[in-house]
Amino acid sequence: MFARAVAGAFASAFPQKHAEVGPNEVFSYEYVLDSIERPKDPRMGRFAFPVFRASKMLGAKPDAIAAKIAEIANSELERMNSRRILSVEPVAGFVNARVNFDLEAHETLRAVLDLGTAYGSSETGKDHTVLVEYCSANIAKPFGIGHLRTTILGNSLRRVFHKMGYDAVGINYLGDWGTQFGKMIVAYQKWGRGGSEQEESVYDLVDLYVRYHREAETDKSLDDQAREAFRKLEDGDPETHRLWERFKDISLAEFKRVFDLMGIEFDWITGEAFLNDKIEPVIERIRAAGLTTVSDGALIVDLNDPQLPPCLLRKADGATLYATRDIVGLLYRWEKYHFDEALYVVASAQSDHFKQVFRVVEMLEEAEKTPPDQRIAHRARHVDFGWVKFGDKAMSTRRGNVVVLEDVINKAVELARQKIREKNPELKEIDKTALMIGVGAVLFSQLSVRRQKDVSFDWDEVLNFEGETGPYLQYTHARLCSLIRNYRSPIAADIDVGLLNKEEEQRVIEALADFPQSIRDAARNYEPNHVSTHLIRTAGAFNKVYQRKLDDGKIDKIISDDAALSAARMAMVKAVQVVLREGLYLLGIEAPDEM
RNA sequence: GCCCCCGUAGCUCAGUUGGAUAGAGCGACGGUUUCCUAAACCGCAGGCCGCAGGUUCGACUCCUGCCGGGGGUACCA
Numbered sequence: 001m002f003a004r005a006v007a008g009a010f011a012s013a014f015p016q017k018h019a020e021v022g023p024n025e026v027f028s029y030e031y032v033l034d035s036i037e038r039p040k041d042p043r044m045g046r047f048a049f050p051v052f053r054a055s056k057m058l059g060a061k062p063d064a065i066a067a068k069i070a071e072i073a074n075s076e077l078e079r080m081n082s083r084r085i086l087s088v089e090p091v092a093g094f095v096n097a098r099v100n101f102d103l104e105a106h107e108t109l110r111a112v113l114d115l116g117t118a119y120g121s122s123e124t125g126k127d128h129t130v131l132v133e134y135c136s137a138n139i140a141k142p143f144g145i146g147h148l149r150t151t152i153l154g155n156s157l158r159r160v161f162h163k164m165g166y167d168a169v170g171i172n173y174l175g176d177w178g179t180q181f182g183k184m185i186v187a188y189q190k191w192g193r194g195g196s197e198q199e200e201s202v203y204d205l206v207d208l209y210v211r212y213h214r215e216a217e218t219d220k221s222l223d224d225q226a227r228e229a230f231r232k233l234e235d236g237d238p239e240t241h242r243l244w245e246r247f248k249d250i251s252l253a254e255f256k257r258v259f260d261l262m263g264i265e266f267d268w269i270t271g272e273a274f275l276n277d278k279i280e281p282v283i284e285r286i287r288a289a290g291l292t293t294v295s296d297g298a299l300i301v302d303l304n305d306p307q308l309p310p311c312l313l314r315k316a317d318g319a320t321l322y323a324t325r326d327i328v329g330l331l332y333r334w335e336k337y338h339f340d341e342a343l344y345v346v347a348s349a350q351s352d353h354f355k356q357v358f359r360v361v362e363m364l365e366e367a368e369k370t371p372p373d374q375r376i377a378h379r380a381r382h383v384d385f386g387w388v389k390f391g392d393k394a395m396s397t398r399r400g401n402v403v404v405l406e407d408v409i410n411k412a413v414e415l416a417r418q419k420i421r422e423k424n425p426e427l428k429e430i431d432k433t434a435l436m437i438g439v440g441a442v443l444f445s446q447l448s449v450r451r452q453k454d455v456s457f458d459w460d461e462v463l464n465f466e467g468e469t470g471p472y473l474q475y476t477h478a479r480l481c482s483l484i485r486n487y488r489s490p491i492a493a494d495i496d497v498g499l500l501n502k503e504e505e506q507r508v509i510e511a512l513a514d515f516p517q518s519i520r521d522a523a524r525n526y527e528p529n530h531v532s533t534h535l536i537r538t539a540g541a542f543n544k545v546y547q548r549k550l551d552d553g554k555i556d557k558i559i560s561d562d563a564a565l566s567a568a569r570m571a572m573v574k575a576v577q578v579v580l581r582e583g584l585y586l587l588g589i590e591a592p593d594e595m
Numbered sequence: 596g597c598c599c600c601c602g603u604a605g606c607u608c609a610g611u612u613g614g615a616u617a618g619a620g621c622g623a624c625g626g627u628u629u630c631c632u633a634a635a636c637c638g639c640a641g642g643c644c645g646c647a648g649g650u651u652c653g654a655c656u657c658c659u660g661c662c663g664g665g666g667g668u669a670c671c672a
Contacts (some may be wrong), residue, residue, distance in 0.1 A: 012618085037614070039614095039615075040614085040615060040616085040617095041615080044615080048614085048615085050614060050615090050652095050653090051651045052614080052651095052653065053652080055652075056652055062652075091615080092615090093615080093652085093653090094614080094615070094617060136672095138672075175672065178671070179670095179671060179672090180670060180672070184670095239596070241623085272672095295669080295670095296669085296670080297670085298669070298670055300669070300670090306597085306598095306618045306666095307597080307598055307599095307666090308598090309668065309669045310669055311669080312669050312670055314670085315669095315670040316670060317670080319670085320672050321669090321670070321671085321672085322671075323669095323672095334599090347666090348599075348600060348665095348666070348667090349665095349666055349667065349672095350667085350672080351598095351599060351600085351666090351667075352598080352599080352667055352668070353667090353672085355599095356669095384599090384600080384619090386600070386601075386665080386666090387665070387666075416634095419634070423632080423633090423634070424632070424634095437634090448607095448608075448609085449607085449608065449609095450608085450609085450611095452600060452601070453601065453608085454600085454601070454664090454665065454666095455607090458607085460621095461607070461621085465634050466619075466620085466621080466634055466635090467619090467620040467621055467634095468607090468608080468619070468620045468621085469620085469634085470610090471634055472620095472634065472635085474634085475632080475635075476634090476635085477637080478632070478634095479631090479632055479634095482631070482632060483631055485630095485631095486631055487631085521611075523613060524611085524612095524636050527611080529609085530611085532609095533609060533610090533619095536609090536619080536620085537609095537619090540619085543635060543636065544636070544637095546631085546635080546636080547627085547631095547633090547635065547636040547637080548636085549627080549636090549637085553627090555627095555628085555630095555631085557631055558631060559633090594632085595632085595634080
């Protein structure tokens with residue numbers, strides 16, 4: 001309506017120019033609507049339209065144009081008898097609109113209270129399938145914090161897409177194949193404790209892995225033996241296959257424990273080995289399409305791109321590679337899901353790898369003249385992220401330089417338990433709550449930073465529960481729940497919103513209204529951090545209301561003798577509680593009712 | 596060498612289709628609780644947004660070059 005008024009104002013203020021540029025250009029309703037933004041300082045109004053472009057075109061000063069437009073828009077709005085837009089005023093080259101806050105506030109609160117945790121859900125992705133591959137940890141290694149980011153990011157993205165109506169499929173594509181297993185097998189046969197199978201843990205496997213790499217530095221024959229062992233595994237040799245199964249079982253048990261602890265979910269747990277019998281036909285297809293050549297004994301696809309090395313499908317010894325299996329996997333996933341989008345949440349170190357894989361599929365589609373609606377290369381996307389660094393060096397399993405995720409969580413949970421004992425010793429479910437908080441702290445520490453940045457893993461930071469942290473959000477949520485318990489009356493959206501028109505309350509309502517947008521942003525950029533940031537803003541806005549003081553220095557309480565005021569504030573409290581709970585859910589974090 | 600990512604307050608980071616005076620948290624300092632959960636809130640201090648050009652009415656944001664850090668660069672994943 002603001003846009004319409006502004007566009008109308010331009011039309012009547014500058015009729016000649018308007019006629020000249022035509023109805024679809026700079027002065028059109030669509031253009032104006034698209035240009036409208038939100039003032040940085042909320043006191044300047046709810047909407048703002050910058051007039052600089054128009055002023056240039058008209059050859060007049062922005063302030064003069066803004067003043068003129070504002071004047072006409074005001075009378076226009078008066079004529080339209082708008083309830084929503086209260087006034088329009090020119091400010092430094094912008095035309096700003098003030099809106100009827102009560103109306104907006106009432107609509108927002110009603111939406112949150114009516115919809116509950118469905119607030120912010122949408123049907124944008126209806127009938128669309130998005131695959132999200134994440135975690136993809138390697139068998140025979142402990143679950144280190146190296147896999148923390150992919151797991152947490154993917155788990156969150158899966159929920160975000162689901163929230164937006166997509167059919168979101170979480171895939172854990174385990175690294176359960178490859179020459180590394182040749183190494184493991186060699187190490188196990190040389191130094192493993194053959195007998196006590198039951199007692200072996202993933203840590204024993206790691207010791208073997210580390211020892212292998214240490215000894216391989218001096219004993220060059222080891223790598224040859226490893227290649228040979230892997231070849232035997234691929235050929236189906238029973239003994240090596242049995243060892244491989246054992247490594248896999250040990251690892252899966254460990255992974256499952258960690259996933260349960262952290263509340264990580266998958267729709268399909270698979271692995272590279274699953275693709276074994278699907279590889280040959282695909283290689284044959286690529287060969288038949290005329291894309292392959294043999295170079296130094298290896299079967300490759302030349303990508304005709306000076307920026308990218310060729311993609312190896314088969315090594316000189318005949319074994320397949322990671323890229324081969326990812327190509328096969330992508331084709332297989334298409335057959336299985338007919339997805340609209342396939343995301344790979346994998347560290348940015350592998351960006352060339354995914355370029356190669358997607359490029360090969362694209363070339364295959366071109367060569368096979370696949371109909372456009374059947375093409376998938378453009379639907380695949382590498383959702384990359386930076387390193388988790390420890391101290392100043394990156395993690396390396398090979399050097400035995402890892403922080404085991406389970407240790408991190410246990411430490412965080414233990415600290416949470418301590419804090420509970422000290423701050424709220426009467427709490428009933430201490431174990432459960434401590435787990436929520438500890439896990440929340442770890443997850444949020446990863447999700448509050450933009451994907452592509454490297455994050456340094458810092459114990460002090462992960463174990464900090466104050467400031468912009470998961471526990472802060474959880475604490476605020478618990479506080480809201482406590483208010484709801486204390487209020488003891490039904491909460492409804494049917495309130496006098498005029499009682500919520502103080503500045504602090506307005507910030508809260510605005511944050512509530514912006515929640516759906518933060519979810520859209522997270523989906524659009526594959527970036528849960530938009531939700532994290534928004535939740536911090538929401539919780540902060542509420543906490544300011546909560547601790548606001550009256551002139552006499554006393555706290556301006558949410559629940560007071562003033563029934564109407566309390567009812568209005570409690571509607572807001574309930575709405576914030578719902579948004580925090582749902583927002584945390586999208587991040588994969590649980591919200592305790594008490595802590 | 597070539598390619599990709601990052602560079603914002605002492606530290607960790609927001610600022611994502613270019614908009615008004617660049618914002619938080621941590622840390623430092625000073626306050627707030629006869630308690631609706633202080634894991635909170637308030638105040639104060641802290642900035643050539645890596646550097647230099649360019650595009651634009653307007654650049655932390657886009658383009659080019661350079662500097663610094665990280666990663667990748669065919670038979671690991």
